[in-house]
Amino acid sequence: MKIIKSLLAGASIALVASITQAATSGNTLASVDPEADRLALQSFFQKRFPQVPVDDYVNGIYALDSGSRAQWEEIEEFPPYEFDVEEGEVLFNTPFANGKSYADCFANEGVGIRQNFPRWDDSQGKIVTLESAINQCREANGEKKLGWKKGKIAQISAYMAYTSRGNVFDVKIPNDGAKAAYLDGKQSFYTRRGQLNMSCANCHVAGSNVLIRADLPGPALGHVTHFPVFRSKWGNLGTLQRRYAGCQSNVRGVSQKAQGEKLSNLEFFQTYMSNGLEVNGPGARK
Amino acid sequence: MNKTISLVAALMMVSGSVAAQTFDEAFNAQRGMNGKGHSFTFEGQSYTTDHPEEVAAAAPANVANATNLLADAKAQYAKALEVDFGWTLTKGLLASADKALQAGEFRKSMELSARAQYHSRMGVAQYHQSQQEWLMAVPN
Structure with a gap:
């Protein structure tokens, strides 16, 4: 009888759980609730790591693992991205052939605006990331586009992030077009890909701070705040979408196109999840 | 009771x-x-x-069967790419299968094509499965 009662209780819980999920999760334009998603993700991490203040998630895995944090703090004494920020500033301030510069393309002359990207652009009908805005600025002024993942575009982005440090992410979802992009990014984040059949969430929600061989994946909350990053593995600076491509390849899936619709929507979703957290890019990572 | x-x-x-x-x-x-x-x-x-691909690869090793199997594998890979769920090893398997075919190593080519085709079929299946299951991973 005890077994039957346990079975009854288990079955009831399973039933209630499935109903609760159906009631609160959104997978359609009508039912998706970005703010509920953001709060649910925060709540997940607060329950899992109750000792970690929400604001500290901008530091990624270093908010969760004290050993890694001690190493990182020593690295930050001589930040490996420092020269890239300086070079980024030079590039940012160097006029184009037509005499204009990046400052002419952005609000507040491009200073302290990282927290507003990615953003939905109605006229283009798509998400515009900071890196795509940099290249759009170049093209509008008769210059060639830069490569998307590293090098000059990462340096300029790093400088712009640096001028935005301490500002709070405030990505907006102004209309259904933006909401559709958000929903697409959300689906991408939770969708398993590649021969290893893994999603972003496998490592960075359930698997955050759990060893994968010798690595501890960082938490999804605060994931985007410190990009672009200087990764020790790369030995140089790279953009968030460079990292996305690497992750997809790591699970043995064909990488999606950098700055294509899918990865930009993913970046939009992830950045919305970090709304309310401070910009602290560029960062240093393993 | x-x-x-x-x-x-x-x-x-x-x-x-x-x-x-x-x-x-x-x-x-x-x-x-x-x-x-x-x-x-x-x-x-x-x-x-x-797997169906293994059954196909067990056919007699000759130029016709190897050529057909490679074509099938390439077609299946195109389907996986179309839904954006290609796997990284598949392209290399197809290249190796092609190389083996050119070298007259039909059995080797057929086995490589079968693996590539299986990867691609699984990629497409993964796409369909993910459409049904992704929401279950969302914290709420």
């Missing part, structure tokens, strides 16, 4: 906890336990644990 057991059974059926094993589940279990080349029975019928 009987009423309680009936209630448990009814609840479990509603929640989906108890379901008849599908053919795919039976196949995967048998394949996982016994590898390829094993026979098993499902709902009174006899089957083997070979």
